[in-house]
Amino acid sequence: MNTSQEQAEQLFAQSSSEMQADHFDTAEALLVKALNMDPRLAEAHANLAWLLDRRGSVSEAVRHYELAIELQPDNARIHLNFGATLAELKFFHAAEAAYHKALLVDPTLPGTWCNLGALLAQNGRDDEAETMLGKALALDPAHVAAHFNLACLLLRKGRFEEGWHHLEFRDWYHPAEERLRCRRWKGQSLQDRVVLVMCEAGFGDMIQFCRYVAVLRAQGAAQVDVLSHPDLKPLLQTLDGVGDVFAMDDDTSASDWDYWVPVMSLPLYSGTRLDAIPAVIPYLQAPADRLVYWRQKIDQLSPRPGLRVGLVWHGNPAFENDAQRSLPSVQTLAPLWRVPGVQFFSLQKGNGEREVKRFQATQPMTDLAPDLKGFADTAAAIEQLDLVISVDTAVAHLAAALGKPCWLLLPAFMTDWRWLEERTDSPWYPQVMRLWRQPTGNDWAPVVAQVQAALQAWAQPVKPAN
Structure with missing residues (x-):
């Protein structure tokens, strides 16, 4: 050598x-x-x-x-x-x-x-x-x-x-597990027990599965606390039956829980089947202190009558399938601008937010993003709207959990498991969520055309019968 x-x-x-x-x-x-x-x-x-x-x-x-x-x-x-x-x-x-x-x-x-x-x-x-x-x-x-x-x-x-x-074999919650001194809940009796539900994965996952707080209370738990992403804390405090809500950076050393459970394990240990999804809608509310502000603001921006529609067209760019689930640009939604009687509001934060200003001259949209300081504000703003049209991101879960009609735009490639196959509805959000699926490839034009027609039908005033 x-x-x-x-x-x-x-x-x-x-x-x-x-x-x-x-x-x-x-x-x-x-x-x-x-x-x-x-x-x-x-x-x-x-x-x-x-x-x-x-x-x-x-x-x-x-x-x-x-x-x-x-x-x-x-x-x-x-x-x-x-x-x-x-x-x-x-x-x-x-x-x-x-x-x-x-x-x-x-x-x-x-x-x-x-x-x-x-x-x-x-x-x-x-x-x-x-x-x-x-x-x-x-x-x-x-x-x-x-x-x-x-x-x-x-x-x-x-x-x-x-x-x-x-x-249940996922392991991404292990770092947070190290701070807990209590046992992991795996279906044991909860009668008179105090339980901690711990957040994991993304904001949308937590919004979707926090509904199980009520399920644990129904199983006999004396108190169900939540350990949350800081930005979701004010929102999760509106859950029916919730105890204390802690942000991940809060001091929890004085808490005395009997069990802890990662939120995405709750469907398994609660015996959730496709025909038995706990879906009492709504199960979240906008914090009362934010509702007053947003009611006044949107009433000023968009006096009735008129259909108020919120839009989200980009998700987190770090997400594995974001290139498919997000729209190329807000301009992809341009056919919607032709529907009369609709006032559009941008709920878009982060990636894509700058597009609202860039294309301001060619689109009838009011930008709410600068005043959306967190999910509590977003929830309160959504409460003032008639409909949210969104790609597959946390805002879609939020709108549906609030009981607000939500039209969800889904990619053909790597559609997330929770939306099942072929359905146009979601058993997770019955009566409020409607699914619009790409037929093939990465072409959003057919989807937007269908949404435009449906929006036209909704916005069109009903003529009285002769």
Whole structure:
């Protein structure tokens, strides 16, 4: 072995240590140096590809994966990671081929079966996907990602009892669990017990599942407290039967709970089936102190008569499927501007908020965002509207939980499990939520055309019969 090869391998070893310590920039620099000394170091190409993909340099990542595979075609993990990058790029056939190559080399890697199952589920091949995910779990019964992917598939198909079981293997709430001294609730008797419901995942998840506070009280719990995202605290204090509501950064050291439970475990231990979803609507209210302000403000902006419609067209850009679930621009909704008798209000915060000002001259919309300081304000504003039209984000859950009609625009690709399949209604929000689904691809035009026609029918004054 020559000196340059030795030095390259030493740099590769150092980079691996830096990757394990999450020092990704340092690791990348070391790998670049290693490959300059020895460009035939296959695993260095593979690790560099993973790092490049992680920071968004996907085309460069693909190049290094291809070099790694050329140098080491019998490395299943390289094929596996390459497949994941191709799937991220939505090169689905190429990703599937990469996963199959990984399985030919080593069929014992559960991660390959899991990724292949997820890919097939994303593309509507559900029976095959369930088989692949089952193989992953046969190899590793505790494989978190395989359980989660299978849970999403089963729940989307309405197979709730199986789906909740697999969802229970998620592990993202563990950091918060460390601060709690009480036992985890897993269906034990709650008679005269004090329970803490802990938030997890996103705002929409908490808004959807906080309804189970009332279910726990009905099961005999003496008190049900909630540990919440700080921004949701004022809103969750309006839940019927709720005890104390704490923000995540509040001091809870004096609390004495018998049990704690992550909020998304409540459907499992409450025995929720598709035909038995607890759905007493509304179950949230806007805080009273914000209602007065928003009633006066919107009455000034939009005197009656006239239909008041709130709009949200972008979700959190960090969400995995945001490129599909969010609209390309507020201009995608432009056909709605032609419906007479409607006053539109922007409830859009964050990504997309600037578009309201940019296109102000061409759209009849009032921007409420500057005064929306949190979910309490958003709830109070929604209470003054007749309808909310939204992409799949927390505001849609909020509107429906308040009992406000909500039209939800759903992507064809990776539609979230909670909206099930093919339905135009939601059993989670009966009578108030209407689902509008993309037929195929990423084309929102047919959806917006249908919404325009329905809005026209609603806004059109009813003529008295002769």
